[in-house]
Amino acid sequence: MTSTLLLEGLGKQIQPPDGPWLFRDLQATITEPTIISILGKSGQGKSTLLRILGRLTLPSCGIMVLDNKDCSQWTPEAWRMTVSYVAQQPMMLPGSVTENLQAASNLHQRIFDVKQARQWMEQIGLDHLDWEKPAQQLSGGEKQRLALIRTLLLRPAILLLDEVTSSLDAVSKQATEGLLRDLHGRMGTTILWVTHDQEEARTTSQRVWFMANGQLLEDTDSQTFFDSPESDEAKMFLSTHPVVAEAAERVR
Numbered sequence: 001m002t003s004t005l006l007l008e009g010l011g012k013q014i015q016p017p018d019g020p021w022l023f024r025d026l027q028a029t030i031t032e033p034t035i036i037s038i039l040g041k042s043g044q045g046k047s048t049l050l051r052i053l054g055r056l057t058l059p060s061c062g063i064m065v066l067d068n069k070d071c072s073q074w075t076p077e078a079w080r081m082t083v084s085y086v087a088q089q090p091m092m093l094p095g096s097v098t099e100n101l102q103a104a105s106n107l108h109q110r111i112f113d114v115k116q117a118r119q120w121m122e123q124i125g126l127d128h129l130d131w132e133k134p135a136q137q138l139s140g141g142e143k144q145r146l147a148l149i150r151t152l153l154l155r156p157a158i159l160l161l162d163e164v165t166s167s168l169d170a171v172s173k174q175a176t177e178g179l180l181r182d183l184h185g186r187m188g189t190t191i192l193w194v195t196h197d198q199e200e201a202r203t204t205s206q207r208v209w210f211m212a213n214g215q216l217l218e219d220t221d222s223q224t225f226f227d228s229p230e231s232d233e234a235k236m237f238l239s240t241h242p243v244v245a246e247a248a249e250r251v252r
């Protein structure tokens with residue numbers, strides 16, 4: 001399921017033609033399965049970038065090439081089956097948990113793999129859920145996990161995660177991170193993961209994209225980023241998050 005992704009000169013301008021650029025001239029290549037954390041201060045455009053990659057928002061400029069085919073040669077549906085986005089505050093469709101789980105499979109004319117759904121639900125602590133319950137009545141954390149599994153059932157090659165553990169308690173968060181690492185290890189799923197939790201980024205990802213000053217300022221392996229960031233902006237960013245410093249200290 002390895003997919004390659006090439007981004008060239010990608011940019012997003014707010015209120016064109018004269019508005020400010022959220023980011024511009026973003027270049028990056030993914031050639032093998034990897035987990036990338038996208039980090040940066042609030043408002044740098046991390047979610048916007050994910051939504052562009054998921055073809056839910058148009059970029060203002062630039063090129064996206066998936067598996068050697070320009071984005072214009074992909075239908076949005078085919079693209080979204082390969083590069084799938086999970087929002088921080090996911091939308092539950094009217095209907096039960098079962099209907100929500102089935103929704104993505106139905107939409108993309110895939111067989112609903114109920115056995116796999118049950119196993120993943122169990123793995124991330126949702127085994128107690130009544131599948132007949134209206135999904136709108138679930139808690140925020142339950143909705144986040146249900147939406148994740150709904151998307152995983154499509155088995156996308158590239159998964160775009162927007163702060164998908166932000167509403168979870170510590171145990172559910174760890175279980176979800178475990179599932180995602182598993183998935184990456186067994187199926188070669190590439191994961192691009194926006195998170196504000198640096199400890200999560202450090203322990204789950206192999207690579208970091210750090211966004212600052214309207215650019216992808218650093219694109220490096222995680223250990224290098226956390227141990228010896230190159231830019232002053234990244235140093236400042238890490239120094240203002242003592243959790244990471246403490247965690248790194250514990251590891252040493």
Ligand SMILES: Nc1ncnc2c1ncn2[C@@H]1O[C@H](COP(=O)(O)OP(=O)(O)OP(=O)(O)O)[C@@H](O)[C@H]1O
Pocket residue numbers: 014015022040041042043044045046047048049
């Ligand atoms: N189409 C748009 N029109 C106007 N403003 C927009 C548009 N898209 C994004 N923005 C603005 O761009 C900024 C960056 O948004 P975005 O959510 O992508 O940043 P972020 O880095 O993910 O932030 P956070 O970490 O707080 O979630 C925000 O101020 C947002 O309101």
